[in-house]
Amino acid sequence: MKNGAIGVIVPKEEVKKPNGIGNNDQKVLVLAATNTPYALDQVIRRRFDKQIYIPLSDLKALQHMFKVHLGNTPNNLMENDYESLARRMEGFYGSDIFVKGVLFEAVRKTQYAMFFNKNS
Known part of the structure; x- marks a missing residue:
């Protein structure tokens, strides 16, 4: 990754699934954090239901x-x-x-x- 981005590595076949990871009854929580969200691949970013912005400390x-x-x-x-x-x-x-x-x-x-x- 560039610019110090931290990403989530997900197998390509899981990203392609229409309903994402865990099509069975199991619950899966995927949490990612980065200082440079713009450096992450858009395909990965769209897979997250929510994106929360946490500003720099005052x-x-x-x-x-x-x-x-x-x-x-x-x-x-x-x-x-x-x-x-x-x-x-x-x-x-x-x-x-x-x-x-x-x-x-x-x-x-x-x-x-x-x-x-x-x-x-």
Whole structure:
């Protein structure tokens, strides 16, 4: 798939069936998600009864996501810092927030440290 699209792989013969998948009494739920619905094949898109648009997160939601990802990790961030981070994330998806790797950056740096200062 192009443009980072996520699709559902359905055998060609199932797509051609007039009533779709599961012509017997069994219930089948097919759920798909993508950041780029326009990149999906129209034949696949038409097979879904509903398409639900979920917009990008707003500033308040992005601020909350940063707080959740930081959890109980000690930090000196103030409320305006969270707001600044959220503003920088406008136009991005919540899944683009990468906090855990940054949290361990300090630990990685200490692996190669030659000297340590004692802070009281």
